[in-house]
Amino acid sequence: MDLAKIQQQLRDQKLDGWLFFDHHLRDPLAYRVLGFTPARTPTRRWYYLIPAEGEPRGLEHRIERNMIGALPGEKFPYSSWTEQVEGLRRITSGLKRVAMQYSPNCAIPYVAMVDAGTVELVRSVGVEVASSAELIQYFEARWSPEALESHLEAGRRVDKVRAQAFALIHERTRNGAAVTELDVKQLVRDGFAKAGLFTDHGPIVGVNANASNPHYEPFEDKNSPIRPGDWVLIDMWAKLDRPDAVYYDITWTGFCGDCPTDEIKKVFETVKNARDAAIKRVTDASAKGEDLRGFQVDDACRGVIQASGYGEYFTHRTGHSIGIEVHGNGANMDNFENHDERRVVPWTCFSIEPGIYLPHFGVRSEVNMFVGEHEARVTGEIQREMQLL
Numbered sequence: 001m002d003l004a005k006i007q008q009q010l011r012d013q014k015l016d017g018w019l020f021f022d023h024h025l026r027d028p029l030a031y032r033v034l035g036f037t038p039a040r041t042p043t044r045r046w047y048y049l050i051p052a053e054g055e056p057r058g059l060e061h062r063i064e065r066n067m068i069g070a071l072p073g074e075k076f077p078y079s080s081w082t083e084q085v086e087g088l089r090r091i092t093s094g095l096k097r098v099a100m101q102y103s104p105n106c107a108i109p110y111v112a113m114v115d116a117g118t119v120e121l122v123r124s125v126g127v128e129v130a131s132s133a134e135l136i137q138y139f140e141a142r143w144s145p146e147a148l149e150s151h152l153e154a155g156r157r158v159d160k161v162r163a164q165a166f167a168l169i170h171e172r173t174r175n176g177a178a179v180t181e182l183d184v185k186q187l188v189r190d191g192f193a194k195a196g197l198f199t200d201h202g203p204i205v206g207v208n209a210n211a212s213n214p215h216y217e218p219f220e221d222k223n224s225p226i227r228p229g230d231w232v233l234i235d236m237w238a239k240l241d242r243p244d245a246v247y248y249d250i251t252w253t254g255f256c257g258d259c260p261t262d263e264i265k266k267v268f269e270t271v272k273n274a275r276d277a278a279i280k281r282v283t284d285a286s287a288k289g290e291d292l293r294g295f296q297v298d299d300a301c302r303g304v305i306q307a308s309g310y311g312e313y314f315t316h317r318t319g320h321s322i323g324i325e326v327h328g329n330g331a332n333m334d335n336f337e338n339h340d341e342r343r344v345v346p347w348t349c350f351s352i353e354p355g356i357y358l359p360h361f362g363v364r365s366e367v368n369m370f371v372g373e374h375e376a377r378v379t380g381e382i383q384r385e386m387q388l389l
Contacts, residue, residue, distance in 0.1 A: 001035040003050065003072065009138055010052035015130060016095040017051040019122065027101055027113040029329070033139050036070045045084070048073075049091045049098070059087040089125040098122070099132035107338045108133045110321075110329050133342055141321055141330025142347040147246045148370065151322075151349065154197060154239050154248040155368070155380035161191035165205075165234055166254055170389040173228050173256045180225050181205040181218035188236055197238035200326065204235035204251075211253070212362035214316055214355060230256045231264060231361040232389070237326045247326040249351055250380060251366035254387025264363075267310070267356050268386050271363045274304035274354040278318055278333065279378060282344065282352075282369055286376035292344040295335035301354050302336065310356045319351040322368060346373045 010018060020030045023045045031037060034048065044061035046068050051057075056073035060066075068075060078087040092098065100122065101113035111133045119129050143151070165184050172179035184205045192199055206216045207224050211233035218224070226232060237249035255264060278301035285292035298318040305314045317337045321330035331342035333350055344350075353366035367378045 001033065001071070003056070006033075006050055006135075006139070007052055009135055010050070010099075013099075013134060015052060015097055015099050015135075017049050017092070017098040018132060018135060019092065019098045019100050019127075019129075020048040020050075021100065021114055021118055022046060026115075029101055029111070029113055029136055029140065033136070034071060036068075038067055042067050047088060047091060049095075051095065057091045059084070059091050085121070085125065088122065092122070092125060092127045095127055097128040097130055099130050099135055101132050101136070102129055103131050103133060108332075108340065108342070109338075110327075111136050137321075137330045137342055137345060137348070141323055141328050142345065143246060143323075143349060143370075144347075147244065148347075148349075150240050150242070150245040151248055151368070151370070152379060154245065155250075157195040157197055157240075158192075158236060158238050158248050158250065159381050161188055161195060161197075162234065162236060162250065162252060164191055165236075166232075166252070166387055166389060169226055169232060169254070169256065173226060173230075173389060178225065180223050181207055181210065182220065182223040184226070184232075184234065185218050185223075188234075192238050196241050198241040198245075199236075199238040202235070202237060204233065206233045206362070207231065208361050209359065211364075212357040212359065214357065214362075214364070226256060228256050231260075232256065233362060233364060235364065235366065239324070244324060246324055246328075246349070247322050248368060248380065249322060249326055249366065250368070251353055251364045252383050252387065253363055253365070254389045256389045258388055260386065260388075264361065265386070266308075267358065267361075267363045270305060270308045270310060271354050271356055271365050272383070274301045274314075275352055275365045275367065277301055277304045278352045278354070279367070279369065282371065282376045285344070286371055286374065289374070294331035294333050294340035294342055294344060297333040297344065297352075298335040298340075301333070301352065305354060305356060313356045313358055314354060315357060316355065319353055319369075322349045322351060344371055346371055349379070352378075 047059040058075040103112040235251040239245040281300035301318040317334035319333035321328035334340040355364035
């Protein structure tokens with residue numbers, strides 16, 4: 001835990017403190033930000049308050065003393081529920097507004113770790129509860145230079161595997177040999193293993209109507225052949241197989257043949273243009289030093305698809321935060337599933353992945369964007385043209 005940085009962020013965000021709470025390991029964010037692992041699972045509630053100024057202080061049950069002993073500051077004991085309430089009042093004394101892992105209306109579910117009853121309890125002692133979403137983003141989603149390099153190297157390796165996957169489809173469909181979604185998935189998984197990459201599941205390999213299911217994944221009992229004249233979508237994500245590495249996450253599409261239909265061409269171009277509009281919104285804001293929010297990026301992207309008449313077929317947010325988990329804890333590019341007002345801050349990364357999902361085929365184009373101090377960039381190869389396989 002970097003106490004000085006936490007307190008500086010509290011002052012910058014005009015918060016009086018950050019109140020952490022856990023019971024039965026329900027909040028992994030708390031342990032990561034505070035930088036400690038409990039000796040055992042807490043069976044009683046503990047609280048830990050970091051004020052914007054002054055020494056931290058905690059509250060822990062008498063039968064689980066030293067549960068948060070690794071953290072600095074005085075810890076007060078409690079046993080009964082009345083003593084707990086008074087202890088909570090004591091550690092928050094003099095504070096008006098504290099952050100917790102809470103999200104109004106659960107707009108940011110990644111942060112909503114504290115239950116409604118605990119929020120009500122804190123409010124009952126006269127303290128206003130604010131969301132810690134921006135604080136979590138600062139301490140969880142911002143990359144180090146080493147993390148960025150791990151992402152770039154993962155990208156180079158993943159892009160090679162992606163090229164191999166499309167080459168397999170091209171070779172098999174052109175030569176009349178059999179190939180299935182599952183064959184391509186296995187090639188990707190084998191390619192990742194050989195390249196020293198790790199992924200938690202996937203990839204998505206979808207042909208025709210299966211490409212219209214954003215979270216489709218082929219398995220032994222559920223997969224389709226890929227034939228000439230088919231449309232194929234491949235979504236793959238992986239990171240270097242080492243501690244603290246971060247993910248690279250892309251989606252490319254292709255047509256098995258030389259003459260895709262006019263409808264396929266139109267949908268592909270619409271998705272590509274929407275992706276590029278979102279990229280431009282981010283790069284322009286970064287170059288100007290403009291304050292940019294996640295929902296604004298979604299608006300720029302979604303507006304292109306809506307103007308083309310396909311708005312109802314774009315059924316998910318424009319992008320998600322990327323970190324040591326493929327869906328990270330920073331700002332999402334979202335004004336559809338949720339209204340994400342979090343800032344797009346330097347040293348964070350996220351996907352841009354608009355899609356149009358018609359009943360008989362779907363198109364998605366996904367890139368990753370890294371935002372630096374004064375510039376933003378796509379971190380890997382960009383699909384400019386439809387793959388003709």
